[in-house]
Amino acid sequence: MCVSFVLKGNSRAANGLFLLPLFRHRFSMKGGAVITSSENQHVMSRKGTAVKLNSFVLAIFFALIQSVFPQEANSPGAKAQWKLVWSDEFNGPAIDKSVWNYEIGLIRNKEPQYYTDRAENSYIENGTLVIETRMENYQGAPYTSASLNTRGKKAFLYGRIEMRAKLPKGNAIWPAFWTMGEEGGWPRCGEIDIMEMWGGEIEEIWGRKGNNELGDGVTTGCIHYADENGKHVSGGLGKYRLHSGAKCADAYHIYAIEWDADGVKWFFDDVNFKNFKIDTDAKRQGFQQPHFILVNTAISPTAKPGPTTDTLPQKYYIDYVRVYERKR
Ligand SMILES: [Ca+2]
Secondary structure, eight states: SSSHHHOOOSSOOOSSSHHHHHHHHHTSSSOOOOOOOOHHHHHIIIHHHHHSOOOHHHHHHHHHHHHHHHTTTTTTHHHHTEEEEEEEOOSSSSOOTTOOOOOBHHHHHHHSSEOOOOOOOOOETTTEEEEEEEEEEETTEEEEEOOEETTTTTSSSSSEEEEEEEOOSSTTEEEEEEEESSSSTTTOOEEEEEEOOOOOOOSSSTEEEEETTTTEEEEEEEEEOTTTTTEEOOOOEEEEEESSTTTTTTOOOOEEEOSSSSEEEEEEEEEEEEEEOOOOGGGGGGGSOOEEEEEEEOOOOBBBOOOTTTOEEEEEEEEEEEEEEOOO
């Protein structure tokens, strides 16, 4: 949920470390695309080159690729590696205050929304946690929303952290699922953005013209830490785009990381779209300590156009948050 990282960020997933899986996924037609560069995004979304391929040729090609690069990641075989150690299924009558804290007020990045602990902004409905972002004058702010975290109550070192959720949509909306290290101030503590999305038709964001390859159908993964001088460093913005104009608000998806002493891998459903190594560099020690979990919806203070009356209120539906450890 940090803004400044994007100025240094890039649109390359995996930092070139896992090119073969990326190659497979870009042509797998499983419902989305890993955006590895501006050029690739252009090919996939504007020219529609992959979509225009003859389906028979594509099927042959896909079969060949699958035979060369067997399934990995979130396949049933891979799932068997994990043991559930904690979850909140949000199936109870109310938000569990023994697990979740609220942030109250204007908290970060000069965002315009006022976070509250009111029932108007977060509640349990049909087995989901709902974060509702509203346009209303409250405590001098033009919008309200909610931000919940497990600081001091639940924290985890390594493992698979996942959420099944349906995201809000619309101009300037900014839902997130992320972690921060328990010890040390930011950015030394380390931050893992498991999922962020900047919605709507973005004409400008972070002072840049153009949509920056973002919108209601693109979710991102990122990492933040401190260099040896304590200065903030971003691991770059990994992006995953749904095909055919689909929005992340249209359906539930699973947003996850798999994190160990060596690195962090990001997943959108079963697609591994970004990897980042944390094993060798002392400045990444923030990722070798327990992290707590955060979920929130902000409104981007820099996205233009800003939120409009026809897109609010918006709801972020979280079916569950689950944490697994790797079986030994
Ligand atoms: Ca549930």
